[in-house]
Amino acid sequence: MFKKFLILLIFIFFQNSNLYSSEFRYQVFGLNINFLKLKINIDKKKIYSIIVSEGLTGYFVNFKNIIQTSFDKKNNLNYYFNLQKNNEVKIYQFKKINNKINLKNVKLNKGKDYKNIKKINLSRVVDPLSAAKLILFSNNLNSKCNIDQDIYDGDDVFNIYLTKKSKNYLFINYKNNRYKILFSCRLRYKAVAGHKIKREKKLNSRYLDVYFAKVNGKIIPVYFETKLKLIPLKMYLSTVLKP
Numbered sequence: 686m687f688k689k690f691l692i693l694l695i696f697i698f699f700q701n702s703n704l705y706s707s708e709f710r711y712q713v714f715g716l717n718i719n720f721l722k723l724k725i726n727i728d729k730k731k732i733y734s735i736i737v738s739e740g741l742t743g744y745f746v747n748f749k750n751i752i753q754t755s756f757d758k759k760n761n762l763n764y765y766f767n768l769q770k771n772n773e774v775k776i777y778q779f780k781k782i783n784n785k786i787n788l789k790n791v792k793l794n795k796g797k798d799y800k801n802i803k804k805i806n807l808s809r810v811v812d813p814l815s816a817a818k819l820i821l822f823s824n825n826l827n828s829k830c831n832i833d834q835d836i837y838d839g840d841d842v843f844n845i846y847l848t849k850k851s852k853n854y855l856f857i858n859y860k861n862n863r864y865k866i867l868f869s870c871r872l873r874y875k876a877v878a879g880h881k882i883k884r885e886k887k888l889n890s891r892y893l894d895v896y897f898a899k900v901n902g903k904i905i906p907v908y909f910e911t912k913l914k915l916i917p918l919k920m921y922l923s924t925v926l927k928p
Contacts, residue, residue, distance in 0.1 A: 712923045715741045715916050731755040732814045744916050746771060754814040764812040766839055777839030779812075786810065786837065795879065802842055802878040810837040820845060826897075826904065830870035841879035843888075847872055850894055857896060857908040859921040864898035864907040871895070 713721035721738040733753040740747040748770035755763050762781035767774065780787040786807045793802045811819065816834045826832070833846030850871040857864045874891040876884075896908040900922075907922045 710923045711920055713918060713920045715744065715918050720745060732818075734814070741916070744914050752814060754812050762812065762815070764814075764839060779837070779839045781812070798881055798883070800876075800878050800880055800882050800885070806835075806842045806878045807837055810835045810842060812836070813838050816845060820847070828868035828870075830868075835877065842877040843880070844875040844877055845872065846875065852896075854896060854908070857898065857921070859908070859923070862907075862922070864896075864900070864922075866896050866898055866907075867904060869894060869896045 709725045711723045711725075712719050713723070715721075718741060720741040721736065723734065723736045725734050726732075731753065732755075733751065736748075736750040738745055738748050748768065750769070751765075751767045753763075753765045755765075757763070761783070764777075764779050764781070766777040768776075779791060788804070788807075791802070791807070793804070795801075811834060813836055816836045820832045820834045828849060830847040830849045833844055835842065835844050847870045850869045852866055852869050854866050854869075857866060872893040872895055874888060876888045880888055891911075893909050893911045895906045897904050898907045899905075900907065905922075909920045911918050
C-alpha cells in the first residue's frame with residue numbers, strides 16, 4: 686500500500702521535469718511538519734527520483750526510496766525501484782526489450798489472495814516514470830483532464846487517470862513564490878492485477894488533487910493535496926535547478 690502512495694507522488698513530482706531538463710526539489714507537509722523531501726533528475730538516457738522521509742510520529746516511519754528508469758544504446762528500458770523502510774529493503778525491477786516486457790522474472794501468480802497478472806495485462810504498459818511523462822507532461826494538458834495510462838511497476842499492474850476537478854484555490858503561496866492557479870485535476874488510481882484482492886477497494890480510493898499554474902511560460906503543477914491515514918498532506922514546488 687505504501688509503495689502505491691510513493692508511485693502517486695512520483696507522478697506529480699515528475700511532471701515538469703522535461704521543461705528544464707535538470708533537477709527539481711519538492712517539500713511535503715503533514716500536520717504542518719515538513720517530513721518528506723523529494724529530488725528528481727533527468728537526462729536523455731536516465732530518469733531517477735530520490736524520496737527521503739524523516740517520519741511523522743504516529744503516522745509515517747523514516748524511509749528512503751530510489752526509483753530509476755534508464756535506456757541502453759538500443760533504447761531498451763531498465764526499471765528499478767528500491768524502498769528502504771523499517772530496516773528492510775524491497776526491490777522491484779524489470780526490463781523492456783523491443784518495447785515488450787521481458788517476462789523472465791515477472792511473477793504472474795502471487796497466490797490465492799492476489800489477482801493474477803495475465804500476459805495481456807502487460808501488453809500496453811509502461812513504467813511509472815515514463816508514464817508520468819506521457820500522461821502529465823503535455824502542452825495539450827488542460828482543464829478537461831482526460832488522460833490515462835496502464836502501468837507496470839515490477840509488482841502490480843494498474844491504471845492512472847486524470848479527471849476534472851473544481852479549482853478551490855485562486856492562488857498558491859509558498860515562501861517567496863505566488864502562483865496563479867489556472868485549473869486543477871484529480872489523479873486517480875485503478876487496480877488492474879497483481880494486487881491483494883481484499884485491498885482493491887482501498888487502492889481505488891487513492892487520489893491526488895493537482896493544481897496547475899504557468900511558470901516560465903509553461904503550465905506545471907505547483908501544489909497538490911490528498912489524505913493518507915486521514916492526515917491531510919500538502920506538497921509545494923520548492924526549487925528548480927537549471928542545467
